[in-house]
Amino acid sequence: MKVLLHICCAPCTIYPLKVLKADGHEVTGFFYNPNIHPYTEFNKRLDTVRAFAQMSLLPVLVDDAYDLERFLEAALPLGRDRCIACYAMRLERTFKRAAEIKAEAVTATLLYSKYQRHDEIAAVAKELSTRYGVAFLYEDFREGWKEGQEESRRLGLYRQSYCGCIFSERDRFAGRRKE
Secondary structure, rough: OOEEEEOOOOOHHHHHHHHHOOOEEOOOEEEEEOOOOOHHHHHHHHHHHHHHHHHHOOOOOOOOOOHHHHHHHHHHHHHHHHHHHHHHHHHHHHEEEEEEEEHOOOEEEHHOOOEEEEEEHHHHHHHHHHHHOOOEEOOHHHHHHHHHHHHHHHHOOOOOOOOOOOHHHHHHHHHHHHH
């Protein structure tokens, strides 16, 4: 099956790509992440995705629109549920792109992270699947968390310590300050 894989970062791509290829899928990556802040972090992650794509012979489509204002407008009103707006924004762009390139299915590296909300990701993706007429390929990639992390270290890939959004970065430092 021709699968468009939404990529949040290179380290999170390693294990899902391995599984998808092992299952015989033709995989193309797609990078669209207006949630990543600051812009220098956005560029580091994009550069690392491009380097990993070259290493792994993964074709990658990039939408480098830095829609920070749009992301903040969608996320701010939701408070603690802001992640849902983030998933929706990124996955909608992915499903739209998948329909344009006639991919048969969409999945996401978000399903690799043990820190992401899988039920919400799946719910958003199922709704978008219906809207765009492209299947959602759900796979719980979390079982490969350790393997992917070890491989990213071995490859010397840039590894970030937060999901990318300014709220996550704040929470990371605020938590340390409380300790």
